[in-house]
Amino acid sequence: MSQNKVVLLLGSNLGDQKKNLEYALQKISKSGNKISQTSEFLITEPVEFVSSNIFCNIASIIFTRLSPIQLLDFVKGIEMEMGRVNDSTSSGSYSDRIIDIDIIKYNDLKFKSKRLEIPHQKHLFERDFSKILLKNFI
Template structure:
């Protein structure tokens, strides 16, 4: 979870640059499917924004509803935030 002043596309460009610097050379959209990779940063939610473009969809529905590991991580983030608020 982060706070940012970047727009969704600016944030996407920023995380793609991190992935590239860490050695990720291909994107699943360009390669046509999943391949193991050294890092994968996803933008799952951006406040309550709904955003769709060719490069980015927010919320990232697969991570919110289809991928169990993502739901577990998101629940942990939500629990941690509640602890910090209280």
């Protein structure tokens, strides 16, 4: 099975945000995925919800053998393991989170299901912080 090039965006606005992001990347790497590039950290205000907690965000390119749904299940598992309890897909709204891992691109795949949309339209075209992080990745 070949390696798939995937762009991820990670964010955290609870606890030690940078450590949360580094730990999540470490979990991704230790599970057989190759991290080939990461952006600088970017500090941003929350988007689409109100909170006094600022976000720390990072983009990463990884190579994985996982299918898109396998990768989604894998990153959701990391989020749960790290203590994330509310997922915006199931709750229908955004809230503070210890970790958020979004799949932005997966090769040149176009895919849409109830749980996953690739490419991730909001991050690519609507959110300014995402455009800043992704400018050298897309």
